[in-house]
Amino acid sequence: MFITLEGIEGSGKTTQAKYVVELLQSKGHDCVLTREPGGTKIGEKIRAILLDPMSKKMNPLTELLLYNADRAQHIHELIHPLLSDGKTVICDRYYDATVVYQGFARGLDFGIINNLHKLIAKDLKPDITILLDLPTEIGLSRAWKQIKNGKRTGVETRFEEETLSFHEKVRSGYLKLARLEAERFRIIDASKNEKQVQKEIKRTLSAGLKLN
Numbered sequence: 458m459f460i461t462l463e464g465i466e467g468s469g470k471t472t473q474a475k476y477v478v479e480l481l482q483s484k485g486h487d488c489v490l491t492r493e494p495g496g497t498k499i500g501e502k503i504r505a506i507l508l509d510p511m512s513k514k515m516n517p518l519t520e521l522l523l524y525n526a527d528r529a530q531h532i533h534e535l536i537h538p539l540l541s542d543g544k545t546v547i548c549d550r551y552y553d554a555t556v557v558y559q560g561f562a563r564g565l566d567f568g569i570i571n572n573l574h575k576l577i578a579k580d581l582k583p584d585i586t587i588l589l590d591l592p593t594e595i596g597l598s599r600a601w602k603q604i605k606n607g608k609r610t611g612v613e614t615r616f617e618e619e620t621l622s623f624h625e626k627v628r629s630g631y632l633k634l635a636r637l638e639a640e641r642f643r644i645i646d647a648s649k650n651e652k653q654v655q656k657e658i659k660r661t662l663s664a665g666l667k668l669n
């Protein structure tokens with residue numbers, strides 16, 4: 458099974474992804490947690506280029522191709538072999554992030570985004586996508602607090618430095634995708650505290666996966 462987590466900056470995805478692993482492991486799933494960009498040695502190098510605030514001059518098409526390069530390696534080296542082996546893969550961001558950030562927010566052509574995805578991923582789609590949704594101002598202020606407290610690395614702030622309107626487009630893009638694919642998406646109110654969000658995730662996964 459393939460489960461992804463998505464959301465704007467500061468939505469708590471990374472913390473909640475760890476919770477999803479704990480929850481599913483306690484129900485007998487053999488889980489592997491991974492992330493995009495990153496997840497492989499090559500991917501982590503691509504991640505460093507993508508998120509470096511010094512990469513300000515990056516052309517949107519370069520950005521799109523680098524995210525796809527990262528994903529091509531990730532699917533080939535990690536996700537596909539794990540799924541073939543019967544493992545449950547929990548991934549902190551995947552293709553929906555490309556549609557939303559490079560499509561809705563940067564304005565790149567959805568046809569190009571889609572064709573690139575078909576080339577690298579064939580028909581690999583998450584079974585369930587948890588969308589952690591919250592108002593953009595709250596998410597961004599949480600993200601900056603974590604960066605200032607040193608909980609998140611200060612060399613990965615290129616996207617946090619984008620305008621509020623960029624992040625509004627990201628949030629509304631995710632909500633549009635969730636409406637289009639209501640079967641796959643589970644929208645969780647991430648403005649609540651960590652424990653309440655966990656409770657909501659447990660409720661929705663228990664129903665969807667028939668966990669007891």
Ligand code: TMP
Nearest residue numbers: 493494524550551554555558559616617
């Ligand atoms: P994160 O580890 O905090 O989620 O950071 C990854 C950043 O990369 C985040 O700002 C979203 C962005 N991103 C894209 O723009 N496109 C993508 O395809 C992915 C996976 C992430």
